[in-house]
Amino acid sequence: xxxxxADAIRTLVLDGRIALHIKLPAERELAPCLKxxxxxxxxxxxxxxxxxxxxxxxxxxxxxxxxDGNRPAAVNRMLTSESAAIDLTIAxxxxxxxxxxxxxxxSTVLLAQHAGTxxxxxxxxxxxxxxxxxxxxxxxxxxxxxxxFITSGAQQALMFLFWALCRPGGSVMVxxxxxxxxxxxxxxxxxxxxxVPVSDDGWDDEVMQxxxxxxxxxxxxxxxxFHNPTGxxxxxxxxxxxxxxxxxxxxxLAIDETFTDTALDVPTPGPFASHAGPGEADHIISIGSxxxxxxxxxxxxxxxxxxxxxxxxxxxxxxxxxxxxxLDQLVAVALLERDDVLLPARIAxxxxxxxxxxxxxxxxxxxxxxxxxxxxxSAWVDLGQPVATALAQRAIGHGVHIESGTRFSPDPxxxxxxxxxxxxxxxxxxxxxxxxxxxxxHGGVPLVAAVKRPRWxx
Numbered sequence: 323x324x325x326x327x328a329d330a331i332r333t334l335v336l337d338g339r340i341a342l343h344i345k346l347p348a349e350r351e352l353a354p355c356l357k358x359x360x361x362x363x364x365x366x367x368x369x370x371x372x373x374x375x376x377x378x379x380x381x382x383x384x385x386x387x388x389x390d391g392n393r394p395a396a397v398n399r400m401l402t403s404e405s406a407a408i409d410l411t412i413a414x415x416x417x418x419x420x421x422x423x424x425x426x427x428x429s430t431v432l433l434a435q436h437a438g439t440x441x442x443x444x445x446x447x448x449x450x451x452x453x454x455x456x457x458x459x460x461x462x463x464x465x466x467x468x469x470x471f472i473t474s475g476a477q478q479a480l481m482f483l484f485w486a487l488c489r490p491g492g493s494v495m496v497x498x499x500x501x502x503x504x505x506x507x508x509x510x511x512x513x514x515x516x517x518v519p520v521s522d523d524g525w526d527d528e529v530m531q532x533x534x535x536x537x538x539x540x541x542x543x544x545x546x547x548f549h550n551p552t553g554x555x556x557x558x559x560x561x562x563x564x565x566x567x568x569x570x571x572x573x574x575l576a577i578d579e580t581f582t583d584t585a586l587d588v589p590t591p592g593p594f595a596s597h598a599g600p601g602e603a604d605h606i607i608s609i610g611s612x613x614x615x616x617x618x619x620x621x622x623x624x625x626x627x628x629x630x631x632x633x634x635x636x637x638x639x640x641x642x643x644x645x646x647x648x649l650d651q652l653v654a655v656a657l658l659e660r661d662d663v664l665l666p667a668r669i670a671x672x673x674x675x676x677x678x679x680x681x682x683x684x685x686x687x688x689x690x691x692x693x694x695x696x697x698x699x700s701a702w703v704d705l706g707q708p709v710a711t712a713l714a715q716r717a718i719g720h721g722v723h724i725e726s727g728t729r730f731s732p733d734p735x736x737x738x739x740x741x742x743x744x745x746x747x748x749x750x751x752x753x754x755x756x757x758x759x760x761x762x763x764h765g766g767v768p769l770v771a772a773v774k775r776p777r778w779x780x
Contacts, residue, residue, distance in 0.1 A: 323358065324365035331366070332375045335386050341509070346376065346384045408755045410724040413550070413699040413744035415671075417617035421657070421664065428659070429652035436648050444636040444644065446472020446624070447651040453658045454610065454624050463593040468629045471636065474646055476580050476611040476623040477503055480543070482635050482642075483576055483607060483625070484511040488540050495533055495542035497525070499702075499730035499737055501550050501578070504543055515732040522693055522702070524554045530564060534571040541574040547591050548581040551730050551742040552702045553695025555588065561597050568605065575606045580623075583615035583665060586673050587696040595626070604628050612654060614699060615668060622646075622654040672699065678749030682756040700744040702727075708738035709769040713762060716769065720758040 334340040346352075349367065353360040367384050370376035374389025432449065445451065451467040458465035473479040488494065490512035496505065498517035508515055516537050518530050534542070544564075546556035556564075568575050577594040585591065595606040608626040612618075625635065639645070657664065676694070679701060683690055692703045705713070710726035717724055727740025741759075745752060763769065 324362045324369065327356070327358070327362065327366040328369040328373075328375075331370060332373070335375055335388070340386055342386050342388060344386055345382075346386060348383060407718075407721045407723055408747065408751055408758070410722060410744055410747070410755055413742075413746055414613055414618045415668070415699075415746050417619070422617075422653075425653045425656040425660075428656035429649070432652050432655070433649060436652075441648045442645045443472075443648070443651075444639045445632065446470065446646060447648060447655070449655050450622075450651045450658075451624075453655050454626075457658070457661075458593055458608075458626060461590070461593055461596070463596040463626075465626060466629075469626055469632060471625040471627065471632045471639075472646055472651060473623045473625065473639075474621045474643065475613060475618070476578065476609050477507065478642075479609050479611075479623050479625045480504055480507050480576070481511070482638050483541070483574075484508065484513060485638055486631070486634055487574055488513050492541075493537055493539040495530075495537070495539040495544075495573070496732055497544060497549065498732055499551055499727065499740075500543070500732070501545065502725075502729045504578075505732055508543075517732045520549060520552055520554060522552065522554070525556060525560060527560060527563060531567045534567045534573055538571040539573050541576055542568065543576045543578065545578045545581070546594055547579050548584055548695060548698030550578075550581060550698065551700055551727075551740075553693070553698045553700065555591065555696050558597060561594060565598055565602050565606075569602050573605070576609060577606060578609045580609065580611040580614050581698050582610070584669070584672060584699060585697040586669065586676065587694075593626075607631070612657070615665065616654075616657050620650050620654055620657075622650060672745070675745040675747070675749060675752060676701075679743060679745040679752045679756070682753040683743075685753075686756045686760045699746055700742050703741045703743055705739050705741060705763075709763070710738050710741055712769040713741070713759065717759055717762045720762045720765075722755050722758045722762070724755075724759070 331340065331346075335342065346367070347355070349360050349363040353363045356363070367376060371378060371384070375387060376384050377387045378384045448467065450472055451470040454470045454472075455465040455467045471479075473482065484507060488511060491514065493514045493516050494508050495516045495518060496508070497520045499520065505515065516533055516539050518533050519526055533539070546561060548555055565575070575594070579594065582591055593608055595603050595608055598606060609623065610626070611623040612620055613623070625632070627635075680694060683692065683701075683703065690703050690705055692701045695701060711728055714724050714726040725742050727737030727742065728735060730742065731737050743756075747755070
């Protein structure tokens with residue numbers, strides 16, 4: 323039992339659900355909570371200390387730690403897997419050498435104009451702010467450059483928002499499931515998540531409005547455009563109702579639109595803020611990025627908000643990294659100037675690879691179910707049994723790295739019957755990945771279900 327307890331705590335630390343360098347409960351406090359003897363808890367803590375996952379200071383208690391050479395799971399997921407493995411943990415594309423080279427050539431001329439300056443632009447490079455503002459205006463939301471704040475990817479934009487708008491202990495309404503790195507950022511900011519469900523059919527209007535009315539969260543983080551991981555697209559009338567409810571509750575809306583440009587079967591959605599009525603737009607922050615539509619290696623993201631909030635965020639930026647890379651921003655400008663050519667080609671590629679994944683699922687795993695997402699970069703697959711975590715672990719031995727559905731939930735242990743499978747790899751690799759996953763599921767000892775489901779007899 324003490325080994326089981328130590329392993330459970332170690333897993334939570336590695337997965338980021340228990341933060342590093344925080345004090346664990348005293349043995350005498352934890353034992354009655356878990357209905358264990360104090361000796362069992364003491365033995366578990368001893369094992370954690372021996373393996374490097376805990377440190378003790380006399381008179382101060384026991385604190386979480388990592389042994390030398392170990393990394394949290396969130397870091398390991400971002401690292402490139404060994405060449406023999408098929409990596410399905412990240413839903414993003416690379417960029418062709420020709421496109422990068424041309425963008426660098428186009429940005430060289432502009433770089434000469436900035437070389438004689440300090441290069442510090444806390445709000446972002448003016449050329450890029452103007453280009454992003456113009457994109458919003460063309461999509462039906464008039465925007466001025468002073469409403470745009472350039473960040474190092476959408477993730478940094480989220481962190482700035484949590485720091486600026488929330489206080490430790492405050493509540494953030496999130497979708498369930500949702501983007502796991504956003505959940506991690508919320509935990510790091512010491513905020514409480516208030517989940518609202520997103521099913522294959524989309525968002526539950528009544529639950530969202532009731533949550534806003536009863537909890538009145540400080541901020542709501544939502545992905546209405548080709549939701550990650552379900553792929554759902556929020557209808558316009560539902561967006562309007564959500565805006566009205568958020569206005570009444572006084573909740574800020576952080577709208578993640580990083581997947582907006584990946585519309586496959588429907589027109590590209592208009593900006594969420596374009597549906598706002600008088601007095602509603604000031605509490606909407608639009609988050610964008612080039613990571614999904616162009617290339618994550620640039621680390622270019624942005625926020626659209628009121629000029630007053632942009633000023634406050636720039637003040638925070640100076641204390642973090644002062645400003646973004648001028649060269650990266652100039653390359654981003656060059657890429658955005660060619661969107662009329664680059665985006666149609668990217669969409670055609672995504673459609674082809676989505677079709678390849680769906681064909682592979684129908685061929686190798688007809689018992690699994692999923693819906694064709696109208697956009698986005700991944701499929702939310704139902705395995706029909708709660709074995710996703712065990713399957714993801716076993717799949718490593720078959721040369722596939724993949725996320726189980728539990729990774730996308732604010733509630734530990736849920737979505738054990740789901741896998742998120744991105745279609746960002748070539749068709750041949752997608753087919754091989756699904757074949758290996760099925761082989762891992764059915765080969766060897768049957769996987770143990772994470773939860774026991776009742777059996778009904780009629």
